[in-house]
Amino acid sequence: MDLRHLRYFVAVAEEENIGRAAARLHISQPPLTRQIQQLEEELGVTLFTRTPRGMELTQAGELFLEEARNIRALVEQATERAQRAGQGKLGRLDVGIFGSAILDAIPKLLLAFRNRYPDVKVVLHTMTKAEQIEALRQRRISVGFNRMLAPLADLEIRQVTTETLLLAVPARHPLAAQPVIRFAELQDHPMVLFPTGARPSFIDKVIGLCADSGFQPQISQEVGDAVTGVALVAGGFGVCLVPDSATTLQFPGVIYRQLADTPPNFCVDLSCIYRKDDQSPILAAFLNTVDGYREDTA
Amino acid sequence: MDLRHLRYFVAVAEEENIGRAAARLHISQPPLTRQIQQLEEELGVTLFTRTPRGMELTQAGELFLEEARNIRALVEQATERAQRAGQGKLGRLDVGIFGSAILDAIPKLLLAFRNRYPDVKVVLHTMTKAEQIEALRQRRISVGFNRMLAPLADLEIRQVTTETLLLAVPARHPLAAQPVIRFAELQDHPMVLFPTGARPSFIDKVIGLCADSGFQPQISQEVGDAVTGVALVAGGFGVCLVPDSATTLQFPGVIYRQLADTPPNFCVDLSCIYRKDDQSPILAAFLNTVDGYREDTA
DNA sequence: GCCGATGATACCTGCAGGGTATTGAGAAGG
DNA sequence: CCTTCTCAATACCCTGCAGGTATCATCGGC
Incomplete structure (x- = not known):
């Protein structure tokens, strides 16, 4: 028949x-x-x-x-x-995201994607940078989001956005009283750094910026993520450099201040990462949306 | 594709x-x-x-x-x-039956058929003989049951069973007191006859039997079906000849008696009728069951 | 750097699906 | 009652495509 x-x-x-x-x-x-x-x-x-x-x-x-x-x-x-x-209009996209820094760009991006491809089910997986890379290789996720991604042979990196850095300061901290905070002044104050885990990470960015300005930061505490970092700032552990999207984290007793006399490249990227050999039309559609987002925010 | x-x-x-x-x-x-x-x-x-x-x-x-x-x-x-x-094992069979005379053979037959072909949905339609014939021609039913069916060009008739006749007598009727009732005695007593409607029918059978015995019956009342007839017997309207399966109709004040010295052919058939050109395997299966039933009861 | 495994390509063959012409059977109509 | 019309069925031919064999291209592993 x-x-x-x-x-x-x-x-x-x-x-x-x-x-x-x-x-x-x-x-x-x-x-x-x-x-x-x-x-x-x-x-x-x-x-x-x-x-x-x-x-x-x-x-x-x-x-x-x-x-x-x-x-x-x-x-x-x-x-x-x-x-x-x-055509990438129907199916499922598994996305790796990192603990807490999904404060601004990623939700907007996912919303834009969902609007354009309503029948694609987006599944979010919270994982560290190293876990994302492993999950990509094992095809448990199709795309990951992270910062400070280093080139890899089998994975492609695409920058999503760039954020300048702000300083989270306890409200009673001496620096909070100053009208202007210069970057070099940070050498006199203990800092909270994050995240722990796979290097290079945002920690190395901060240490590198300090080195560019000719000092080593005083590390009061290393923590896993931005939320914990800002919480420790609220607890008086010191100051903390955060991407500006972290200002959506409103802690009582924490204020965010811009810095003056910053070194060049005083910013941090947010990138997405995916398998070079992934021909999935859904991934292509997603990357397309990422490009659109970057152009909109540029 | x-x-x-x-x-x-x-x-x-x-x-x-x-x-x-x-x-x-x-x-x-x-x-x-x-x-x-x-x-x-x-x-x-x-x-x-x-x-x-x-x-x-x-x-x-x-x-x-x-x-x-x-x-x-x-x-x-x-x-x-x-x-x-x-193979006739799945589907639907529409069956025409007549008002009340479905007292013995038809339920048994349908039960036997349902056991052998559980996935055939049997739908019963109560209709008169004339309605059955019209419904068969219009294919609204596939098989009908009735008595005294006359040959037709496009319809086939298959006898299902034969029943002898009994006399329904009011309990206080003079005949009820006799040890033996001879058929010829019926000429002296009013009779209830049924069914009204399309001729020839059971009425003609009874009148014919009386004629064979040399008398015309006294008709007290003609009614539509056996149930009504026996009810009138209970009400004292007279006696009534019924097929023996009607004894399942137990009315207070009605007794059934066998007759002696009956004319030849003192019996009535129950037949089923179907379209000669109907090749439906379900009908074939049903007729097969009918044959089996007839053999079992022969 | 060769070998083995896997999928792709090239080319051939036989059959099955589609075409035309015709037959057969029943219904309609003069 | 014979003719004619309408359908489905049959006979026969032809072409396109599924399937076969032989071979190539590519990539990993030893």
Whole structure:
């Protein structure tokens, strides 16, 4: 049996006349007769009673007609869905994000993507940079978000956005009273640094900036993420450099201040990372959205 | 697209290797490669990523795999159901029965049929003899049950059973007191006759029997069916000849008595009637059951 | 750097699906 | 009652495509 048999069968059942059905199918009558005979023979069932006025469905034929229509509808649906999936409009995208720094760009980005591709289910996985890389290689995620990503042979990195840095200061801290804070002054105050874990990370960025300005920072505490860092600032552990999107973290007793006389490159990137050999149309659609986002915010 | 494409696609998706899939399908590798390419081209979707280790489904491919399996299962189910329908094991049988005389044979027969063909839905329609014939011709029913059916050009009649007649007598009736009632005595007593409606019917049978015995019955009342007739007997309207299955109608004040010296053919048939040109396997199965029933009760 | 595995390509063959011409059977109509 | 019309079925031919064999291209692993 064949989808052609079903198509022909449905046509004959609907027309109740082989000649008209053949015309509708743009074939001549004899091959259609033969196809119907073949179908009946293969099923071992008489689907039509032949009358001098045409073809009439038997009870078995009526039942088979329902099923045939179902099958044809399902085939149509299958092709349609496969095509949408092939265009990245349907399916699932697993995204790796890092603990807390998803404060501004990532939600906006995901929202924009969801609007454009409503039938793609986006699944978020919170994981560290190292976990993201492993998960990408194992294909548990298709794209990861992180900062300070170093080039890798099999993974492609695409920058999403760049943020300048601000200083989180306890409200009673001496620096909080100053109208202007110069970057070099940070050498006199203990700092909270984050994140712990795989290097290079934002920590190295901060230490590098200090080195560029000719000093080593006093490290009061290293913590896992920005939220914890700002919490320690609130607790008086010291000051902390954070990306400006962290200002959405409003802690009582913490104020954010801009810095003067900053070294060059006083900013940190947010990038996404994905497998170079990933041809998935959903990833392509997502990266497309990322590019659109970057242009909008540039 | 073709069911073959789906079969091949599922095989390749399951084996993740064209060579093995080809072996499983008992074809060689190149045509299989080509069929998969055709399928992908027709859908406009890449279903597999080709790796040096074999074929790996894309996300679109995985989705299509589900659908393909569904479709194949549905096709299998459709053939199976069509075949069962073709064998009369699945479907629907519309049966015409008459008002009340379905007292013994018909329920037993329907029960036997239902046991043998549990997936055939039997729909009962109560209708008169004339309505049955019209409904048969219009194909609203496939088989009817009645008595005293006269031959018709397009309808076949098959006798189901034969019943002798009994006399329903009011308990206080003079005849009730006699140890033996002879048929000829009925000429002295008013009788209730049934059914009204299309002739010839059971009424003609009774009148004919009386004529054979040399008298005309005194008609006290004509009624539509046996139940009403026996009710009138209970009300003292007279006696009434009924088929012996009517003894299941137990009315207070009515007793059933056998008759002596009855004329020949002192019995009435129950037959079923169906279209001569009806090739329906369900009807065939039903008639088969009817034959079995007749043999069992013979 | 060679070998083995895997998928892709090239080319051939046989069959099955589609075409034309015709027959057969029943219904309609003069 | 014979003719004619309408359908489906049959006979026969032809072309396109599924499937076969041989071979190539590519990538990992030893």
